Amino acid sequence: MTASPAPEPGPLRRSAGDRRAQLVQIGLELLPTTPVQELTIDEVARRAGISRSLLFHYFATKRDYYTAVTRAAADLLWEHLLPRPGTPPEVQVTGMLDRYVGWVETFRETHLAFVRGAAGGDPWVSEVYEETRTRLVDVALAALGLPDDALRRQLVLAWFAFTEDLVGQWTREPTTMTRDELLVLLRDVLDRLTTR
Amino acid sequence: MTASPAPEPGPLRRSAGDRRAQLVQIGLELLPTTPVQELTIDEVARRAGISRSLLFHYFATKRDYYTAVTRAAADLLWEHLLPRPGTPPEVQVTGMLDRYVGWVETFRETHLAFVRGAAGGDPWVSEVYEETRTRLVDVALAALGLPDDALRRQLVLAWFAFTEDLVGQWTREPTTMTRDELLVLLRDVLDRLTTR
DNA sequence: TAGCTTGTTGAGCACTGCTCAGCAAGCCGG
DNA sequence: CCGGCTTGCTGAGCAGTGCTCAACAAGCTA
Numbered sequence: 001m002t003a004s005p006a007p008e009p010g011p012l013r014r015s016a017g018d019r020r021a022q023l024v025q026i027g028l029e030l031l032p033t034t035p036v037q038e039l040t041i042d043e044v045a046r047r048a049g050i051s052r053s054l055l056f057h058y059f060a061t062k063r064d065y066y067t068a069v070t071r072a073a074a075d076l077l078w079e080h081l082l083p084r085p086g087t088p089p090e091v092q093v094t095g096m097l098d099r100y101v102g103w104v105e106t107f108r109e110t111h112l113a114f115v116r117g118a119a120g121g122d123p124w125v126s127e128v129y130e131e132t133r134t135r136l137v138d139v140a141l142a143a144l145g146l147p148d149d150a151l152r153r154q155l156v157l158a159w160f161a162f163t164e165d166l167v168g169q170w171t172r173e174p175t176t177m178t179r180d181e182l183l184v185l186l187r188d189v190l191d192r193l194t195t196r
Numbered sequence: 197m198t199a200s201p202a203p204e205p206g207p208l209r210r211s212a213g214d215r216r217a218q219l220v221q222i223g224l225e226l227l228p229t230t231p232v233q234e235l236t237i238d239e240v241a242r243r244a245g246i247s248r249s250l251l252f253h254y255f256a257t258k259r260d261y262y263t264a265v266t267r268a269a270a271d272l273l274w275e276h277l278l279p280r281p282g283t284p285p286e287v288q289v290t291g292m293l294d295r296y297v298g299w300v301e302t303f304r305e306t307h308l309a310f311v312r313g314a315a316g317g318d319p320w321v322s323e324v325y326e327e328t329r330t331r332l333v334d335v336a337l338a339a340l341g342l343p344d345d346a347l348r349r350q351l352v353l354a355w356f357a358f359t360e361d362l363v364g365q366w367t368r369e370p371t372t373m374t375r376d377e378l379l380v381l382l383r384d385v386l387d388r389l390t391t392r
Numbered sequence: 393t394a395g396c397t398t399g400t401t402g403a404g405c406a407c408t409g410c411t412c413a414g415c416a417a418g419c420c421g422g
Numbered sequence: 423c424c425g426g427c428t429t430g431c432t433g434a435g436c437a438g439t440g441c442t443c444a445a446c447a448a449g450c451t452a
Contacts, residue, residue, distance in 0.1 A: 019430080040408070040409090042408070051432050052432095054430075119312055120231070121309070122231075150371070158361040161360065165354040166351070189389070247400070247401050248440085248441085249402075249443090253398095258440060394452085395450100395451085396451080396452100399446105399447085399448080400448095402444100406441085406442105408440105409437090411437105412433105412436105413433100413434095415431080417428100420426085
């Protein structure tokens, strides 16, 4: 009886891929309000309508889980920043900067949670973050047409820290300058740092 | 019997001030190896030779405890960086920069733990960190003889992030430039940012 | 000696990460 | 239709950790 194919949110039997995706998605949704490392298995399982045990079936460890969530967040950011193929190199960096500011404006809390989680000490999470930064340096140096030496990499990475901090502050208190001024300033600092 | 005044590490009865200081000191010693928030009450109590309960007598909450530890670390940094009274303003910033690099060189792990803990999401810890940054901006702007407006504060704060990141990288891989080149570069970036 | 203050402890509760033995839903070969 | 296999899934329960509470005990003062 009542065998109607109702779209119940109950503990349906799902394929392994679906479940993993669902669990990671829940993690992403919780990210704005909770530091990654403080996601509780209980809460995630409850939202997914499954038992704690099942979560450990898919992620052997809590760390495995929130690392996966972090990686998903990093991938989203990466895909959003990556210049569209065919873009002339000169405007690639400007475009990425523009999209980065837009990203922070739109997903302020999620992005802060991502950065915090990365800085928060856990080596596994930091690694995901560092990996993203490394890839971004690659793209940036290539787009700028600059040689890829150790010094320049250090400077560009430090410039990322500068950018992250300044954009973060500016989104909280945007009265100090216009959005365009911010973009020009960041671009200018980067140029002066890399071409000296 | 055996009433000798031996300096036993046992559970001596101490004054409230002494105990607090001892517990905070233990926290500082653990800081290089452990993110602040992951200090366990058990471990600290064990090292102090006391029961868990006593720690909660002095710090109502674990958060209270590691916030105190963080504040202690921040105070140490602050005292180390603060220009000696009587120093001419022009060399104050250079001196602070020099001492900051020295600090990171000497207490690399502790300082990283401090920064990580601050970035790690906990508002209480972040507040201590932000407070220190704010005081440093005050001193820096005063020493540079520059007006104290919102834009300049944002830029100096972002420059802190730049400096932290670059110095951190440089201490890991110091072959990219000499110590002096690093200092000159940082100072140069700061000047260009604040006097535009 | 009695009594007060206060440094100190052990037992124990609640929550959370994690394990394990086993249930049950779907699919296959007979 | 049945037996067996795979696999998504669960409940009970253990261990560690933050935190509470009632009570002990060391030292001071009256």
